[in-house]
Amino acid sequence: MAVSVKICGLTEATGLSAAVEAGARYVGFVFFPKSPRNVTPETAAGLAVQVPLGVAKVGLFVNPDDAALDAVLSRVPLDIIQLHGSESPDRVAEVKSRFGLPVMKAVGISEPQDLDALWDYGLVADMLLIDAKPSQNATLPGGNGLAFDWRLLAGRQILKPWLLAGGLTPANVAEAIRLTRAPGVDVSSGVESAPGIKDPARVRDFIARATAPIL
């Protein structure tokens, strides 16, 4: 099956249309004020109306409370909630039940024991996003252009549909897919010309390489 691609951290129409036209299956909007990719609900709502049916609109949140989720979901017709903080499995289940949307939980990996969390979150989340664990002094829990050792995932059974993330670029995405057999990939900084601004040519190149047949 073709690899699904998520282009995350879209802030403006040019990047969004490049992602959609090149075949992205998911587009991501970041609701996290510390991120250079943060968008207001109003901006996201304006972009969301440009997303065709068949492309899922993902809202990325970091440890949101219910009020923060309400504030966005009352304005933006999201299809999936991405939780990218230290939300517990119980909180993932609570968000899913309270808001009635599928939840994609990000799990950070840097060493073999981090893989245990994939089981715990796999029991409650609809999808998993397997990302690099940020360094201790990182200001963002993701979107840092940091990769992990993809060989940790080789041959691993994952309970739920999942995307590989962390430090992916047009140059390395095919190798990452080859090593991990990821059914989908997610990228943010690796297709930007500046933080928060997607480079349409890099977006197209990334999607073409991610979806090319594996040799």
Ligand SMILES: O=C(O)c1ccccc1N[C@@H]1O[C@H](COP(=O)(O)O)[C@@H](O)[C@H]1O
């Ligand atoms: O992109 C961000 O600014 C961001 C902020 C806070 C949490 C997660 C964030 N991005 C997610 O991280 C992955 C990996 O990013 P990158 O490709 O290494 O730059 C990205 O796909 C987003 O889902």
